[in-house]
Amino acid sequence: MSHAAELPLIVAVLVGLLVLTGAVLTLIGSLGLVRLGDFYERLHAPTLGTSFGMACVLLGSVLFFSVQKGRPVVHEVLIGLLVVTTTPVTLMLLGRAALHRDRQEGNRRVPASARPTRQPRAP
């Protein structure tokens, strides 16, 4: 890492903290994939990594390259935009696919429709 030798200490500490925070958040999200018990619960787990986990790592990268090159380097924003716009789409598609499959199999634990089921009227 000889390229980092001339970096100011405060920047190095800041970059290290940002990258570590992002990695810890992502790890907790992925641990959720292992620990949570149900598919619909596990659907929430990856969003930890794709929201603030990724934001922290990207910020660290932007800060590092901007200081190292002596000019603003912000093209990491593109990755952030891409992930922020695509993650909800994939997770929504997956949720709907799972709901569809569960309903086809007659799984009782998922709601039969988005509308509340009306109680049949007493005769």
Add this chain to the structure above:
Amino acid sequence: MSEAVLFWSVLMAQMLLGLAMFCAAWRILRGPRAQDRVVGLDALYVNGMMLLLCFGIRSGTDLYFEAALVIALLGFVGTAALAKFLMRGEVIE
């Protein structure tokens, strides 16, 4: 000094991200259903992308940025196609 700080923190972050990838891979292998595996695959893509960004900081080149961008795009397309497949049994209707 700043070299050592950066080296150890980025190395640590890479190890944590590697562990995160391991967790996602465990979910892919374990299942139990196809949709669980696809969620694991999606998480694996994102974790791998962040690991590449860390490699970029460590090596000081922005060559890794392009690879990360491609992984993010491919991950989206792949997961969307798999979700579509799970819903209908066909990718193209």
Add this chain to the structure above:
Amino acid sequence: MSRFLPHPVISAALLVMWLLLNQTVSPGPVLVGLVLALLGGWALAVLRPGRPRLARFGAVLRLTRAVLVDIARSNITVAGLILGRSKTRRSGFLRIQLRLRNPQALAVLACILTAAPGTAWVEFDAEEGWLLLHVLDLIDEESWARMICDRYEEPLMEIFP
């Protein structure tokens, strides 16, 4: 706006993306980017997705801030839920009736709810406006419904009239 530049915002975004990818502002890439932006605007005009009419720029900023604060808060909550004991957690489906009908506003709401850890959009019934959510921390159904109506639905109805 005009036939020459039908979608100015999209075209500007395309130009910025092109320059970010190239990492320069030298004349060559700017020229290629301008051509790309114009072509993109025309292609979008041919596809005709319908133009979102954004009203109230202040409301957009306020909604963005609320969403960022909520995502930060729910990041911490969900991290605690994952690391905590599984016996105390109670997750489940939640139904909310929305007054929102604008498809673009609904798309934005879906993205906000799914991107925030702890809530996931599962299904929407377009006829009666019933939304089916999955919530990781379903302790108080009432407060979730109120939170989504007050913090997201109201501003979105303001933004997309």
